[in-house]
Amino acid sequence: xxxxxxxxxxxxxxxxxxxxxxxxxxxxxxxxxxxxxxxxxxxxxxxxxxxxxxxxxxxxxxxxxxxxxxxxxxxxxxxxxxxxxxxxxxxxxxxxxxxxxxxxxxxxxxxxxxxxxxxxxxxxxxxxxxxxxxxxxxxxxxxxxxxxxxxxxxxxxxxxxxxxxxxxxxxxxxxxxxxxxxxxxxxxxxxxxxxxxxxxxxxxxxxxxxxxxxxxxxxxxxxxxxxxxxxxxxxxxxxxxxxxxxxxxxxxxxxxxxxxxxxxxxxxxxxxxxxxxxxxxxxxxxxxxxxxxxxxxxxxxxxxxxxxxxxxxxxxxxxxxxxxxxxxxxxxxxxxxxxxxxxxxxxxxxxxxxxxxxxxxxxxxxxxxxxxxxxxxxxxxxxxxxxxxxxxxx
Amino acid sequence: xxxxxxxxxxxxxxxxxxxxxxxxxxxxxxxxxxxxxxxxxxxxxxxxxxxxxxxxxxxxxxxxxxxxxxxxxxxxxxxxxxxxxxxxxxxxxxxxxxxxxxxxxxxxxxxxxxxxxxxxxxxxxxxxxxxxxxxxxxxxxxxxxxxxxxxxxxxxxxxxxxxxxxxxxxxxxxxxxxxxxxxxxxxxxxxxxxxxxxxxxxxxxxxxxxxxxxxxxxxxxxxxxxxxxxxxxxxxxxxxxxxxxxxxxxxxxxxxxxxxxx
Numbered sequence: 001x002x003x004x005x006x007x008x009x010x011x012x013x014x015x016x017x018x019x020x021x022x023x024x025x026x027x028x029x030x031x032x033x034x035x036x037x038x039x040x041x042x043x044x045x046x047x048x049x050x051x052x053x054x055x056x057x058x059x060x061x062x063x064x065x066x067x068x069x070x071x072x073x074x075x076x077x078x079x080x081x082x083x084x085x086x087x088x089x090x091x092x093x094x095x096x097x098x099x100x101x102x103x104x105x106x107x108x109x110x111x112x113x114x115x116x117x118x119x120x121x122x123x124x125x126x127x128x129x130x131x132x133x134x135x136x137x138x139x140x141x142x143x144x145x146x147x148x149x150x151x152x153x154x155x156x157x158x159x160x161x162x163x164x165x166x167x168x169x170x171x172x173x174x175x176x177x178x179x180x181x182x183x184x185x186x187x188x189x190x191x192x193x194x195x196x197x198x199x200x201x202x203x204x205x206x207x208x209x210x211x212x213x214x215x216x217x218x219x220x221x222x223x224x225x226x227x228x229x230x231x232x233x234x235x236x237x238x239x240x241x242x243x244x245x246x247x248x249x250x251x252x253x254x255x256x257x258x259x260x261x262x263x264x265x266x267x268x269x270x271x272x273x274x275x276x277x278x279x280x281x282x283x284x285x286x287x288x289x290x291x292x293x294x295x296x297x298x299x300x301x302x303x304x305x306x307x308x309x310x311x312x313x314x315x316x317x318x319x320x321x322x323x324x325x326x327x328x329x330x331x332x333x334x335x336x337x338x339x340x341x342x343x344x345x346x347x348x349x350x351x352x353x354x355x356x357x358x359x360x361x362x363x364x365x366x367x368x369x370x371x372x373x374x375x376x377x378x379x380x381x382x383x384x385x386x387x388x389x390x391x392x393x394x
Numbered sequence: 395x396x397x398x399x400x401x402x403x404x405x406x407x408x409x410x411x412x413x414x415x416x417x418x419x420x421x422x423x424x425x426x427x428x429x430x431x432x433x434x435x436x437x438x439x440x441x442x443x444x445x446x447x448x449x450x451x452x453x454x455x456x457x458x459x460x461x462x463x464x465x466x467x468x469x470x471x472x473x474x475x476x477x478x479x480x481x482x483x484x485x486x487x488x489x490x491x492x493x494x495x496x497x498x499x500x501x502x503x504x505x506x507x508x509x510x511x512x513x514x515x516x517x518x519x520x521x522x523x524x525x526x527x528x529x530x531x532x533x534x535x536x537x538x539x540x541x542x543x544x545x546x547x548x549x550x551x552x553x554x555x556x557x558x559x560x561x562x563x564x565x566x567x568x569x570x571x572x573x574x575x576x577x578x579x580x581x582x583x584x585x586x587x588x589x590x591x592x593x594x595x596x597x598x599x600x601x602x603x604x605x606x607x608x609x610x611x612x613x614x615x616x617x618x619x620x621x622x623x624x625x626x627x628x629x630x631x632x633x634x635x636x637x638x639x640x641x642x643x644x645x646x647x648x649x650x651x652x653x654x655x656x
Binding site for chain 2: 215
């Protein structure tokens with residue numbers, strides 16, 4: 001809990017001004033904390049008279065030393081290793097080096113083929129492979145139980161997984177079964193001086209960043225969005241160990257069964273791989289406004305993106321959503337039209353090479369991540385730019 | 395079929411803003427609403443009830459103010475509502491939340507189906523649905539975009555995947571998390587509004603749900619928030635200035651050069 005030394009407190013209000021959670025207020029000249037407090041420590045750092053401190057219940061933790069090694073869940077579906085797996089092996093390499101431990105990949109599949117060698121080439125020192133027909137299709141029961149059993153057997157200190165449809169579905173199950181913490185959609189991972197994994201993610205609707213730790217439980221678990229971390233350059237000469245594991249058959253029985261997988265084709269958007277993305281947000285006001293974005297995108301041979309606000313307003317479909325809960329893009333050119341720049345969106349596009357933002361509000365946060373900014377009315381600017389680009393084309 | 399729907403009160407996403415001066419979240423004028431995904435879970439519960447019979451109970455863990463969303467749920471066709479509220483629950487991460495919710499749901503009796511939104515728009519973790527299913531000993535399917543049928547104790551659903559969708563059969567009792575594509579939520583009815591007004595919402599405390607205090611709230615949460623900070627700015631940007639014509643000229647040049655890798 002947050003301890004307030006009412007003798008020392010001078011009621012200056014610095015804590016109230018700086019609390020990101022609206023959890024501390026000055027009442028009758030003294031600071032008072034409410035239930036929204038997350039013990040993040042921001043007020044403690046800002047207090048100039050050292051009136052605030054944090055006391056945590058010193059509960060008996062588990063034996064942390066018994067858990068060692070960094071694990072990456074190697075996502076494999078329809079004959080392909082997900083790109084995010086390589087990215088996790090990239091960041092995993094750094095984490096393992098900092099901890100002086102091994103980096104292992106865990107592959108759950110019907111048939112492994114040469115996938116373990118690919119994972120070693122991407123940075124894994126070890127690959128634990130479970131090959132079983134029951135794992136051909138993804139189900140939460142079978143994948144969750146397999147991962148849980150392996151984690152209990154080998155006791156890794158860290159488990160990383162992609163924040164993909166599969167990772168976001170079964171990894172929370174593993175964390176709950178292991179009674180440990182899980183941090184979703186991390187954008188930064190580092191080993192602190194304390195030896196713990198420091199997991200940073202956007203919080204509070206993506207308006208602010210939070211660093212989260214899991215200091216008394218193991219494994220420390222995180223999911224990471226695709227295209228956030230950097231993969232190693234694959235090296236076919238890298239040596240590693242492949243360990244075959246068998247999971248008890250009753251643990252691979254699933255109470256949910258995949259009857260059929262339907263792959264979307266044709267209209268499938270490759271937003272994530274587009275060189276140019278033109279995105280629209282609330283500033284476009286209506287579906288008609290969104291047409292300007294679509295026209296500009298087509299002139300630039302680009303894909304159309306959108307903020308959650310635009311998708312929620314029904315102006316465009318969810319597959320176009322860019323951001324923490326949509327797609328992550330790393331395009332050569334990203335044009336943000338009428339987008340305020342909430343972190344939830346910025347997380348999904350800030351790795352783009354050149355970012356151009358157009359917004360009528362000069363204080364819009366989108367300008368903080370932009371390379372070029374234009375303050376003005378979209379409905380004046382976009383039609384003229386479209387004309388100009390047409391002239392240039394012809 | 396007895397259906398429980400979990401709903402959460404969240405700040406209306408479009409109102410939350412970072413104060414550029416203090417770098418804290420400005421809450422002035424921020425409305426609290428039902429988490430948008432949970433509306434679809436509620437609607438699906440009511441829709442299933444209308445098709446197959448049964449009852450729909452909404453459960454929300456939150457402060458006393460969360461009563462407002464439970465009342466709104468009643469007005470939208472839900473039969474019953476329970477608030478799970480105790481200061482001991484404050485600061486819960488997803489592990490402590492799933493424990494608390496599971497204890498509350500068990501308290502309500504046998505359940506055939508639990509429905510949740512795929513995630514809440516404030517935390518965006520998508521972890522409570524799956525975790526709750528584990529606590530309740532149920533199978534689950536996430537990101538369900540369509541419930542195609544019920545045959546005996548088996549539910550047929552379609553779940554969204556990154557490369558398309560899967561048709562999945564799941565044994566009941568089960569938990570589903572749903573996406574927006576699943577339905578269009580209805581508006582409150584006049585009758586519903588009347589019922590909601592008069593409805594007495596029971597509130598469960600930690601003692602009511604026989605909770606182990608060590609697994610609740612901040613103390614029961616393995617994850618700790620250790621630092622909160624504003625997102626970094628990129629810094630050296632160029633603002634295009636001048637007359638409208640000048641800006642348009644310059645902008646067209648930048649777009650065309652960057653797009654074609656000049």
